[in-house]
Amino acid sequence: MNSPESDLAPGQASTAPHDLPVVIVLASGRGERFMASGAKVHKLQALLAGTPVLQLTLEAVRSSGLPWHLEDAGHPGMGESIAAAVRATRDAPGWLVLPADLPLVNAESLRRVADALAGSGGVVVPFFEGTRGHPVGFAASCGDALAALTGDRGAQQILRAHEAAGLVTRMDLTDEGIVTDIDTLEDLARAEALLVRRRR
Secondary structure, X not given: OXXXXXXXXXXXXXXXXXXXXXXXXXXXXXXXXXXXXXXXXXXXXXXXXXXXXXXXXXXHHHHHOOOEEEEOOOOOOHHHHHHHHHHHOOOOOEEEEEEOOXXXXXXXXXXXXXXXXXXXXXXXXXXXXXXXOOOEEEEHHHHHHHHOOOOOOOOHHHHHHHHHOOOEEEEEOOOHHHHOOOOOHHHHHHHHHHHHHHHO
C-alpha cells in the first residue's frame, strides 16, 4: 500500500490566513515496519482508542488554526513527499513538517513552533526531554531546497546546513506527543496508554 485511504482527497489543503506557515502532513509512507510488527492494516488506519491514527493527527492540525496540506500521494521517499508538498504550497511564508503518524501531538505545540518560526528566519526544532520531535519548522528561505529534496532522509541535509550556520532555533516543549510516533504495534499500545492518561 503506497498511502492509506482516507475521506480526504490526495493533496487536500485547508484555507487559512496566508501569513501563517503551512503544516505539511506527510502520509505517503508504506508503513512497512508497522506491518512487519504483526499489524493487519496500514499504521495510519490503525485505531487508537477507537479513532484512526491519521484522523487524530489531522484533528490536532485543524485545531491549531494553521493552514495545512495533506501529502498522501505515493512517493518513493520522504524527500519527494516533502518536495511535492512544498511545491504545492510554494507561496507559503514557511512550513511545519509533520509526519502523519504523530496522533498525540497537541495543537498548541504546532502553534508554538509556528510562532517561533516567524522570528527565526531559519529552522525551528522542538524537543521533548532531550529528544528531537516534530513538527520541524522551515522558513520561506528554505523553500527552494525543500522543493528539490529526494530520497529517504527527508530534510536532514537542510537541517545540518542550518545548524552549521547557526540558524537553528531549539524549542523545549512539554508535549510528549511530538515524539510519540507510530512505527510498530508496541508504539501503538504505548500511545494508547498515554492517551488514556491524558483523558483521565
